[in-house]
Amino acid sequence: ATFSISKIQNIAKNFAIEGDIESAKPFGSGHINDTIFIKNAETNSPDYLLQRINHHIFRDVEGVVVNIARVSAHLDHKLNGEFKTENGVERVLTLIPTLKGSLFFKDEDGNFWRMYHFIEDSVSYDLVSSAKQAYEGGEAFGRFQRMLADMDATLLTETLPNFHNIKFRLNNFYQALADDVKGRVKEIPEEIELIKSYEEFMCSLYEMGQAGKLPTRITHNDTKFNNILFDKNDRVICIIDLDTVMPGYVAYDFGDAIRSLVNTAEEDEADISKINVNMSLFKAYTEGYLKEAGNFLTPEEVESLYLAVFLFPYMQGIRFLTDYLQGDTYYKTAYPTHNLVRTRSQFQLFKKLWSHKSEIKSIIEAEQKVASA
Numbered sequence: 001a002t003f004s005i006s007k008i009q010n011i012a013k014n015f016a017i018e019g020d021i022e023s024a025k026p027f028g029s030g031h032i033n034d035t036i037f038i039k040n041a042e043t044n045s046p047d048y049l050l051q052r053i054n055h056h057i058f059r060d061v062e063g064v065v066v067n068i069a070r071v072s073a074h075l076d077h078k079l080n081g082e083f084k085t086e087n088g089v090e091r092v093l094t095l096i097p098t099l100k101g102s103l104f105f106k107d108e109d110g111n112f113w114r115m116y117h118f119i120e121d122s123v124s125y126d127l128v129s130s131a132k133q134a135y136e137g138g139e140a141f142g143r144f145q146r147m148l149a150d151m152d153a154t155l156l157t158e159t160l161p162n163f164h165n166i167k168f169r170l171n172n173f174y175q176a177l178a179d180d181v182k183g184r185v186k187e188i189p190e191e192i193e194l195i196k197s198y199e200e201f202m203c204s205l206y207e208m209g210q211a212g213k214l215p216t217r218i219t220h221n222d223t224k225f226n227n228i229l230f231d232k233n234d235r236v237i238c239i240i241d242l243d244t245v246m247p248g249y250v251a252y253d254f255g256d257a258i259r260s261l262v263n264t265a266e267e268d269e270a271d272i273s274k275i276n277v278n279m280s281l282f283k284a285y286t287e288g289y290l291k292e293a294g295n296f297l298t299p300e301e302v303e304s305l306y307l308a309v310f311l312f313p314y315m316q317g318i319r320f321l322t323d324y325l326q327g328d329t330y331y332k333t334a335y336p337t338h339n340l341v342r343t344r345s346q347f348q349l350f351k352k353l354w355s356h357k358s359e360i361k362s363i364i365e366a367e368q369k370v371a372s373a
């Protein structure tokens, strides 16, 4: 979506920002919200980032921004104290309230807007090109979890209930299978077979949680690489995109990060022969992650990391397949079988990961030994 400068000006004037707006333009490559960079007319005043929040996905906008503000305040406190880094580049995502003191502004069209400080001189990567970046990324998400490990998870709202709940995703899938509204079930016998044969294994992380073996902590829940801002020396400045920050299991963040990191192909690659697992990126990320998180994780949580590596491509495949069966109502599609292609691509990634399972296990165990030594 594009917005006129006068529209942006009308929105922006409701927030407690300094100076006048020189220009406003669409920014970044996010898929969920509309992001607009606001350049300050005064050179010595800060620039801003305005976002229109996708309230079709985030129904509880208030819950989302309150979660972000609470987490940011906690991180800010940590970074000014025991977690201060030598290089001093680390920053916290900061919401700017409206003049009336609210964390968002609702316009006359029913859209919800929020304002952030723009973090200058930063880059984010859609694709990871080196083990160093993977290591730094693992460290950043591990550190993020570590800084939040002493924060009470019940202070946050579960803004997307059941987001990473495999039982919930399976139930939706079986319902879509039974309904078969588009008559597509006949096209997917192999996918159904795969889903059923790994179901028990895939539910084991959930079962550990139900049995009280995994603490509920504060997790990011969208640990894609482009949600990390780096400086020009590839040092992490800030974890961004806190829309989905809520109570969860640490393994969720690990599994989802690995899913996109190690894949040598795009998420919707149609030629499955191109899909492989980059194990050196896996090792580098795991090393960085456990360096930060290894010391506070319980032995069961470390065990759960292994399960999450396989769970995430499996679960994402199920979500694409469910949408395919339901007639492509959730994910945007570019062609009729797009969701089916995405499903097969995720399942292929899962199979490739599965073929490396003993190596994956020993890397996690070895890095955990190093981290806790």
Ligand code: ATP
Residues within 6 Å of the ligand: 027, 028, 029, 030, 031, 032, 033, 034, 035, 049, 093, 116, 117, 118, 119, 120, 122, 124, 222, 224, 226, 227, 240, 241, 242, 243
């Ligand atoms: P996603 O598809 O990952 O959910 P999104 O639509 O939720 O994305 P964000 O990730 O919040 O959007 O922001 C989009 C992009 O804007 C980021 O990838 C990053 O490049 C940039 N960005 C976000 N917040 C900031 C900030 N405070 N300072 C500088 N750049 C930022």
Ligand code: MG
Residues within 6 Å of the ligand: 030, 031, 226, 227, 241
């Ligand atoms: Mg993002």
Ligand code: MG
Residues within 6 Å of the ligand: 030, 032, 033, 222, 241, 243
């Ligand atoms: Mg987002």
